[in-house]
Amino acid sequence: CDYNIQYGNRAFTYYPDRLNQTESRQACKNDEDGDLAIVNNAELTELCGYYYHWRIMYIGLEDIYDLNNGSDFVWVDESIPTVYTNWFNEFYVPYDCVIQFHYTASLFHCTWFTVPCYLNFPRLCEKCNMIKADSLCVFKECI
Numbered sequence: 001c002d003y004n005i006q007y008g009n010r011a012f013t014y015y016p017d018r019l020n021q022t023e024s025r026q027a028c029k030n031d032e033d034g035d036l037a038i039v040n041n042a043e044l045t046e047l048c049g050y051y052y053h054w055r056i057m058y059i060g061l062e063d064i065y066d067l068n069n070g071s072d073f074v075w076v077d078e079s080i081p082t083v084y085t086n087w088f089n090e091f092y093v094p095y096d097c098v099i100q101f102h103y104t105a106s107l108f109h110c111t112w113f114t115v116p117c118y119l120n121f122p123r124l125c126e127k128c129n130m131i132k133a134d135s136l137c138v139f140k141e142c143i
Contacts, residue, residue: 036060
């Protein structure tokens with residue numbers, strides 16, 4: 001259960017082994033019965049920054065339409081980040097995958113940056129089974 005944190009009814013695990021984005025996503029599905037993490041609000045970003053500061057990691061945000069436009073990214077659950085975004089200085093580089101990394105101006109602040117999907121990085125997985133009827137997110141305890 002190394003690196004596990006809980007946020008509300010969501011659980012996150014950081015894996016330091018380096019994989020490309022496709023392998024990272026598959027590993028989250030295999031290891032956690034989940035997916036790459038959806039870091040969709042400022043409070044969660046700060047929490048991840050606190051627990052995972054000085055780490056770079058894939059998160060579950062990608063340009064699945066390959067439109068190379070910063071506003072065309074979607075989370076792995078197919079939701080669109082419309083209310084909260086966290087791009088590095090609002091600077092966008094036209095790659096399809098997203099890493100979250102520590103931004104040194106603030107001790108616990110992390111930000112997003114696009115990278116080519118073939119690059120190898122650690123990953124942040126989220127354990128979450130969506131129940132469509134009431135949108136509850138339930139996770140299994142670590143053993």
